Amino acid sequence: MISDLLKKHDLRKTPARIEILELYADTPHAMSHGDVEQQLTEMDRVTIYRTLATFEEKGIIHRAYDGGGVVKYALCHDCSxxxxxDDHLHFSCVQCGNTYCIEGYAIPKIENPKGYTINNLFLFAKGTCNKCRVESRE
Ligand SMILES: [Zn+2]
Ligand SMILES: [Zn+2]
Ligand SMILES: [Zn+2]
Structure with a gap:
């Protein structure tokens, strides 16, 4: 499945690409460059950096804007x-600090302000994720 994804986006299979993509596929929340680095300690930073840039360019991962200073990425579904x-809500949890893609929660359409044209619109929310909510009840 991972190698199909690379093929679909015209990318050669390399061990680093496969490993990074597998990590994203297995992680339910968005990850920054630093998060990937922490998980894949054997991999050098430059490789991670380049791979993430390639993935973003090819439509495999997108930036999950959460209002924080660190860019986090998450897997795309139908991008090229x-x-x-990826016009869905990004939810950032104030307790665990994780950012989640809320697929199917479309960003409401808003009109162009007079004299301006909107190309992209980002919506993010801060609050408590389901996991932290359940844990705080126990
Ligand atoms: Zn995308
Ligand atoms: Zn949380
Ligand atoms: Zn997303």
Whole structure:
């Protein structure tokens, strides 16, 4: 499945690409460059950096804007190179600090302000994720 994804996006299979993609597929929340680095300690930073940049360019991962200073990425579903369509809500949990893609929660359409044209609109929310909510009840 991972190698199909690389093939679909015209990317050669390399061990680093496969490993990073597997990590994203197995993680339910968005991850920054530093998060990947922490998980894949054997991999050098430059490889991670380049791989994430390639993935973003090819439409495999997208930036999950959460209002924080660190860029986090999450897997795309139906994006292609230079054409991202990840217009869903990103939810950032104030307790665990994780950012989640809320698929199916579309961003409401808003009108262009007079004299301006909107190309991309980002929506993010802060609050408590389901996991932390359940844990705090126990
Ligand atoms: Zn995308
Ligand atoms: Zn949480
Ligand atoms: Zn997302």
């Amino acid at each position: 190179a230079h054409h991202h369509q």
